[in-house]
Amino acid sequence: MSAIWKISDSDTEVDEESKDDLQRDESAKDSGDRNFSPPGHDRPSPAKKRRSKEEIEADRERALQRREAREKKRAAKEREKQEKRKEQQERKEAAQHLNSLKPENYLKRLTVCIDSALLQQGGCDILLGTLSSFEWRYSIQQQRLPNSITWIRDLPQLAEDGAGTVAEDQLVQVLRPSEFLDMVTSVKKMMDNEEEPVVDSVLGPSLDRDGVKAITLLVTESQMDYRRHTLGETIQSKYGGGNLDVEEVLVHLQLHKNISVVFVNGWQDVTDHVCAVTKSLSKRPFKQLTEQSELPFCVDGSWASGVRVEKDGSGLKQVWSKQIQQLNRVSQATASCVTAAYPSPQLLLQAYKASGSEEERKKLLADLAVKGEGKDRRVGPEISTRVYRCLTAQNPELVLD
Structure with missing residues (x-):
């Protein structure tokens, strides 16, 4: 006698639910696989561009230039350091020499x-x-x-021999x-x-x-x-x-x-x-x-009535005034009067060249008014002549007075 299985409605519902769950799991798996796939996996990769020989040579030249620039910069810094050390050594030796000359x-x-x-x-x-x-x-x-x-x-001791x-x-x-x-x-x-x-x-x-x-x-x-x-x-x-x-x-x-x-x-x-x-x-x-001083009117410092000349040229007019005062019987007021009319020796030489005769050149400064000495006076023909001889004479043995 054969057995007859009777399928109830509840079992049919369970099978259908299991089938639906299986389908949902497979759908979720497929979607997960699509989400975690690497980007561009489905797109073809672009072709790599090849550089020409000229571009390669240009890049190599630029790299070489950068290397040379770095080497030059490094060499310049090294030279600067050596010059600085040499200058410091010279200053040290000069200071030691000066100290050794003290009584x-x-x-x-x-x-x-x-x-x-x-x-x-x-x-x-x-x-x-x-x-x-x-x-x-x-x-x-x-x-x-x-x-x-x-x-x-x-x-x-300057040498190895003592x-x-x-x-x-x-x-x-x-x-x-x-x-x-x-x-x-x-x-x-x-x-x-x-x-x-x-x-x-x-x-x-x-x-x-x-x-x-x-x-x-x-x-x-x-x-x-x-x-x-x-x-x-x-x-x-x-x-x-x-x-x-x-x-x-x-x-x-x-x-x-x-x-x-x-x-x-x-x-x-x-x-x-x-x-x-x-x-x-x-x-x-x-x-x-x-x-010792080669030019007593232009010394390096402010002592001894000297004038310091800076790199920008400031102080040259004061030197010009001090140079005129080196002449006998020329006061500071007289020298200031001359430098006010002719701020540099070159301007005075140009004025001499523009004068017509020798007598006019000698008397060029004679009528300049000297201020600051209590009374009105002029430079005078004697000082004017001596200044002219000082600036234009070719004979180094010439006596100005």
Whole structure:
């Protein structure tokens, strides 16, 4: 007996609902797949554009130019740094050089050289003791000129071979009265062309120097009455001369041999003279450096009545006024009057060229009124002529006054 299944209405409804759910799931899946698909998947990709050879070369050239520009900029910065370091080094060296020229520092490089023969004289210990108390350097060595004192200076160390020394132009020789008399007699005979001075005498090497050094002879133990009377009598007994001959010899030594003679009472005076020369030598370089100026009316700064000229040209009119004041008897008011009428030398030269005759050029500034001196006055023909000569003369030896 076969079984017969009876399908109820409820089961039919369930199957239909399941079928509907399955269809909804498939629809949702399809829509999800479409939503998560990559963009442009269904569109064809555009074709890639190929660059020409000229464009490639142009891009390569531009890249090369950019690289060269960067290299030039880097090299310019490096040069600027090197120049800045060099300028700083030069300023440092200039400051060190200037500092070394100051008297207190320059004195440390000086050495007083004393001839060993002077140690035999009793008063030499006064000189050595004074130099030691000042902590000044000195050395005892044999000199070319006997009984002399010289000065040497250490040079700054500028090379690998080390520092050297240079001799100063001052020389001091200490003589006893008897040695001085022998020297006077020898020089007097030379002046009279009777005979040449003895080379191995006390002053022989000095007379052969031809004024290379400034020599000072210090005659010790010679009072004024001794120099006036005893000295003249001694020369008269030996040579037949007198005090007038001594003065003649002193003048000859001063004028022709650059030798000065100083009579001192003893070694204390010798010490004072040596110390004075040493201090003078220490001050000389710094003083020469501060006093040198090619144009005193146009100095770099506001000191010494100078005028500073800026890069934009401001200050040139003041320099022009200072230049006119360099002429004798030209006041500031007179110079200001000239510069007010002709603000530059070029304008004044053009006015000279426009004048007809020489006399008109000389009198061009004569009628200018000078203000600020209490009364009305003019520049005058004398100052006008001197200004004209100063600006137009071709002879550098011409005297303006």
